[in-house]
């Protein structure tokens with residue numbers, strides 16, 4: 319009998335965990351019951367809700383799952399407590415995988431099952447998951463150590479949630495390091511640093527200081543011989559990005575020293591209730607205006623972070639007082655312009671395949687600019703950073719951004735090796751290779767990082783000698799409109815082709831197609847939101863008036879197909 323057959327013939331062992339462990343799990347969660355009627359789901363960005371609706375229960379269960387994940391991967395796992403751009407009274411929790419990426423999607427189901435388990439069944443549920451995940455015919459991994467790192471934003475509910483989390487980790491004997499306040503991308507950075515230390519891919523030193531030093535060193539290298547015009551105003555949404563940016567400034571040279579002048583706005587973390595209130599990236603992107611507190615003068619470069627500093631948008635007001643947004647699409651094209659130019663100067667155009675990844679929400683004009691002017695390939699994925707991230711990893715240099723400002727740039731191991739091992743033949747080539755090499759360190763490749771994205775954008779603007787107006791004029795955005803439509807059951811709205819076509823309800827897509835064909839440069843799609851109970855409709859067209867009309871008509875189609883069934887049975 320071959321070894322393989324004998325393994326197949328063995329029944330899977332069933333492991334019973336120590337009853338005192340199960341009792342510890344059950345008693346640890348006792349203070350955190352599920353409020354009646356609550357159902358939780360691990361969504362696009364983990365669990366997110368009003369903090370007082372049983373989030374402590376959910377966080378406890380995330381602690382249990384993190385311990386199992388850590389044992390399974392034999393690596394440190396991250397837990398971030400944040401609700402990003404959402405209101406101050408919300409909070410949330412998400413898991414970070416060993417390389418600093420988001421939790422593997424197939425595990426979201428486990429997270430959802432545990433979160434919806436009643437307190438008295440929690441020990442048993444943990445045991446069931448251990449058997450499903452950590453026990454098989456060949457190995458039993460339940461006794462491996464578990465290591466977790468924790469970060470949180472500045473929300474008032476944070477400390478209580480961390481307490482619930484630690485109760486879970488203590489119950490199962492997991493080791494943990496609580497970093498306290500961190501931006502989301504800083505936590506992703508820590509996880510990757512810890513898991514790559516003493517390897518050829520060591521990412522950096524797993525401390526805040528290590529993060530600032532890595533970024534500042536790369537920034538100084540890449541700035542060599544370039545100078546940034548004027549200053550940049552950064553609105554920190556009164557979130558954790560404020561104090562972290564202030565900290566980074568201690569490591570960065572000012573413009574007099576060949577560096578950058580940053581003016582920090584909205585960094586009040588002592589009043590948690592002002593978080594994301596009339597400020598921040600989401601406010602600016604959705605309202606298409608500067609925060610009311612902004613005192614920006616014409617053409618002053620401004621940008622806004624969100625509450626956990628993983629998103630950024632730029633903007634300015636021109637001399638006629640007109641507001642202009644430079645969103646994620648623009649940051650992506652700016653990065654691509656620079657990297658393509660540097661790759662060419664380094665003589666590596668043929669060796670490094672550079673590509674862009676967008677979602678259907680990217681402005682059609684940006685896609686056309688990348689394909690026709692920059693002559694780079696564009697891949698479109700479903701909404702959600704995890705989809706973009708994976709698609710970007712297939713290029714040597716993959717630039718990905720959602721229009722709302724969340725994104726980063728990935729360099730493959732192959733690209734890193736080529737860039738770092740190519741011997742320059744002249745000073746021009748050396749400068750290009752050094753710039754590419756420093757970009758690898760300046761950009762936080764684990765996840766979108768507003769602070770790192772800003773430094774990179776500033777360097778590129780300096781390199782091109784561009785004002786925000788020059789940047790804006792690289793292409794002209796098609797006027798567009800995003801509408802939120804509440805329907806009876808958003809689950810009815812199913813899509814294909816990277817969410818650009820509805821396959822259900824039957825007949826809806828045909829109606830949308832007919833509408834779109836009436837508009838010059840018209841494009842529109844409808845999809846169910848992954849984070850809100852609604853369907854989103856996006857439309858763009860040649861003029862503002864047309865884009866708005868198209869959005870309204872498509873929203874009407876969605877309303878019609880999404881209406882509640884007639885209770886009398888007549889449709």
Ligand SMILES: CC(=O)N[C@H]1[C@@H](OP(=O)(O)O)O[C@H](CO)[C@@H](O)[C@@H]1O
Nearest residue numbers: 362363702703720722847848849850
């Ligand atoms: C149109 C839009 O901005 N959608 C957002 C929003 O997703 P929805 O699935 O559309 O609700 O939240 C996601 C998580 O923050 C973010 O990744 C995404 O870009």
Ligand SMILES: [Mg+2]
Nearest residue numbers: 402624626628
């Ligand atoms: Mg965020």
